[in-house]
Amino acid sequence: MAFVRVKRVYGGEYAYLVENSWTNKGVRQKVGKYLGRVYRPEKAKSEGLGAFLGANELGKHIASSEFGKIAADLIRLELHNHNAKEANVNIEECRVKDGKGKEIAIAMNNGFLCSHTLKKLLEYKPEEDYSGYRLADLMTAAGIAPEPEVFIEIYGKFKAKEEATAAKKFEFYY
Numbered sequence: 001m002a003f004v005r006v007k008r009v010y011g012g013e014y015a016y017l018v019e020n021s022w023t024n025k026g027v028r029q030k031v032g033k034y035l036g037r038v039y040r041p042e043k044a045k046s047e048g049l050g051a052f053l054g055a056n057e058l059g060k061h062i063a064s065s066e067f068g069k070i071a072a073d074l075i076r077l078e079l080h081n082h083n084a085k086e087a088n089v090n091i092e093e094c095r096v097k098d099g100k101g102k103e104i105a106i107a108m109n110n111g112f113l114c115s116h117t118l119k120k121l122l123e124y125k126p127e128e129d130y131s132g133y134r135l136a137d138l139m140t141a142a143g144i145a146p147e148p149e150v151f152i153e154i155y156g157k158f159k160a161k162e163e164a165t166a167a168k169k170f171e172f173y174y
Helices: 049-053 058-064 067-081 115-122 133-141 148-169
Strands: 003-009 012-023 026-039 088-090 095-097 104-108 111-113
Touching (some): 067 148, 111 115, 111 133
Parallel strands (some): 026 104
Antiparallel strands (some): 012 026, 088 095
16 A cells, blocks of 8 residues: 655655565565655644534535535645645645645645545545545545544445445345
């Protein structure tokens, strides 16, 4: 599984997608691709998703929204909480760039929001995630840290939809 590695070059930090491989000489890392310069905005606020959206009934908002919309809301919330004004995040194109149009990786909450992690998060398929671990891993990798009850609500919604679809597949008629 690939992960983000930060390298310091001439005082600047740069993110790379790397993968470990085992050889006779031990573990080796293979660089997959360059992800961009690393920006580390300080967390300035701890506003929750409901307050950020102005949604009185967050459960209803989550229940009526598709995953892409919810993910976009969570990303906007994290950028807002970190005052990451230098970031231009384009959800439709899965791009994270700075004001000059260069790819960047934003370090937030022990993860990195970059074009790669954004794309992986938006490609999430609940039907392939039986435990919620994949969703949690993708959010963590992208630097998104939702409140626990928000995560449970999101995963529960998509898991229930997937279970209903599976039940329809196996209906028996007598």
